[in-house]
Amino acid sequence: MPAVNQTGKREKIKLVFFFLILIIFTLLLLLMPRVSTPLIFGYVIYLIINPAVPALEKLGVNRLGSILIVFSSLIFFSTYPFIKIVPTISSEVENIQYYVPKIEGFVTKKYKELKYEVKDKTSYEIDDKYFYEAVDWVKNTSGSVLLNVPNFLASFLEWIFLIPLIVFFLLKDGRSFKRSFLRLIPNSVFERFYHLSYQFNRKLGDYIFAKFVEASIVGLIITSGLLIMEVRFALLFGIIAAVTNIIPYVGPVLGFVPASLFAFAEYGYGTTSGAIITLYLIANAIDMALVFPILVSKIVDLHPLTVVVSVILGSQWLGIVGMIVSIPVAAAFRLILDEVYKEIYQDN
Amino acid sequence: MSYEKEISEKIDKNEPLPEKLEISVLKYFWQSNPIMGKKVDSIPKFLRKIEVLKNFTENELRILAKFLHLRKFNAGERIFNQGELGVGFYFIYSGYTDLVVGEEIKNEATGERKPGHIITLEKYDYFGELALLQQNSTRNATAISRQGCDLLGLFKPDVDQLINIYPLIAAKLLQSVSLIVANRLFSLTREVQELKYKISTMENNASS
Known part of the structure; x- marks a missing residue:
């Protein structure tokens, strides 16, 4: 025919x-990272606050009204923290540079003590090369990260105008964008594609929301705990802990290392250092025992091995960003594999 | 002065009209009206004529229409295949759809292959409703567009969104869908009863 x-x-x-x-x-x-980074950030914020719009619509507020309410409350509640936090972080970052030599001296001293002890007991001399290479690497990377924070904050100022704009239009026109995109999908794959992309988007949204809540809880506990103990750089360490907490398994350790090094160098092996370590342990225990099982694990039911492997692969390709993105990407792969599996085996 | 006014004034004053009314010109100006051109309301109007949606108010139909997807199918194009996973429920907006079941039937005499055709659906009919209710719904039949058709599809994600945003409309929609399913189940049960009766009479005849 x-x-x-x-x-x-x-x-x-x-x-x-x-x-x-x-x-x-x-x-x-x-x-085009300069365009895509704010776009992605905007999309993430959109996914976090989007559930509020239907909730308001259910109360009888019309769509534009509920978008305006959600959007203006977002602006209202984020302005004060931004004005307060951005200068504090900038000054903390500037100040912590002066602490880096102190921490380095402390670590070197400890290393030498360890080296002599090992030599005394086993008569094996550890080669200094590895240690100094490691110290150099840590110094350079942390230095470049810290030096880049002001640059990052500068582009952050650019984003402050761009991201709300993106979020607003995603909220307002998201549905019609989606409809015009759906119109492009060919008939033969339409049902499957629509179903799959919807499921993935929902999972991604839930995951990002859960992670956002988890990171905020951990960050809040650590920042307030450090503030109560009157430790310097409380806000910076809290933010580091919150951001690294997004990475599964490895993250909490990564967030703990800078604070513990700083504590040992600054306060020695005393009560304060012990208190700081206890604080991190408590924050992570709360996270592991309460927040993670309730919020995150139900959304992304990946096997721990899959999680570890995908985090490693992600870190290899894209570094820290890769570690953060790896879990949603792995979840997407799993969704697609499930669908393919059903497609192939359901017929029989 | 507009052509329309000119003519109506001539009619009022009983003046002779031009021999031929410029209907095409009139029609052109009438249709170039910006409100006329858009068929914004046509989908709710179409939905109004569907029997199972009669408990919807006009406004609810207007909202439901926003969640439907208009899909165009060419002649002979498959809408879905039997045994495939399905997530969509379709109303026929225009054209015809053939529902086909099972393997192709081969006509021994002519050698012509013919699929097991069950029914041809037309405008205002609907099909695929089980996909909205079942978890992993596989299609019971193959749907093929005959001579090209326009379908209004409603998919599982749309129903999820409807439940979230307009629970009342979602409840009414699911009520309509269950009405369709209940009607089918009722007629199926009757058919099964009839068949059982026929079998028992046949068994009785064979034994006696």
Whole structure:
């Protein structure tokens, strides 16, 4: 039947065209970080606050009204922390640079003590090369990270105008964007694609929301605990703990290392250092025992091994960002694999 | 002065009209009216004529229409295949859809292959409702567009969103869908009863 052949051919063209658009869009996102970073941040914020809009709509407020309420309360509640936090962090970052030599001296001293002890007991002399290479690496990377914080904050100021704009239009026109995108999907893959992308988006939204809450709880506990103990750089360490907490398993340790080094160098092996370590242990215990099982684990039911492997792979490709992104990406792969599995085996 | 006014004045004054009314010109200006061109309301109007949606108010239909996806299918294009996982429920907006079940039936005499055709659906009909209710719904039949058709699809994600945003409309929709399913179940049960009766009479005839 020629008509059917014609249809099949047109369907193939549509399929190619559709996947080409997807690929080009992804490439553009990867190639233009200056545009894509605020876009991604905007999308993440959109995913976090979006559930509030239907909740308000259910109360009878119309769509634009509920968007305006959600959006203006977001602006209202985030302005004060920004004005307060940004200068504090900038000054803390500037000040902590002066502490780096002190911490380095402390670590070197400890290393030498350990080296002599090992030599005394086993008569094996540890080669200094590895230690100094490691110290150099840590110093350079942490130095570059810390030096980059002001730059990051500067682009942050640019984003302060850009991200709210993106969030607002995603809230307002998100549905019509989605509808016009759905119109492009060829008939033969429409049902599956729509279903899959919806499930993935919901999972991603839930995951990001859960992680956001988890990180805020950990950050809040640590910052307030350190403030009560009157430890310097409380806010900075709290934020480091919150951000690294997003990374599964490795994150809490990464967040703990700078604070513990600082504590030992500054306060020695005394009560204060002990208190700081206890604080981190308590924060992570609360996270592991209460927050994680209730919020996160139900959303992304990946096997711990899968989590570890995907975090390692992510760190290899994209560093810290890769570690953070790895879990949602792994969850997406799993979703697609599940669907393919059903497709292949359900028929029998 | 507009052409329309000119003519109506001539009619009022009983003046002779031009031999041929410029209907095409009139029609053009009438249709170029910006409100006329858009068929914004046509989907709710279409939904109004569907029997199972009669408990919806006009406003609810207007909202429901926003969640439907208009999909165009060419002649002979498959909408879904039997045994495939399905998430969509379709109303026929225009055109015809064939529902086909099972393997192709081969006509021994002519050698012509013919699929096991069950029914041809037309405008205002609907199909695929089980996909909205079942968890991993597999299609019971293959749907093929005949001569091209426009379908209004409602998919599981849309129902989820409806439940979140407009619970009342979602409840009414699910009520309608269960009505469809209940009607089918009722007729199926009757058919099964009839078949059972036929079998028992056949068994009785065979034994006697």
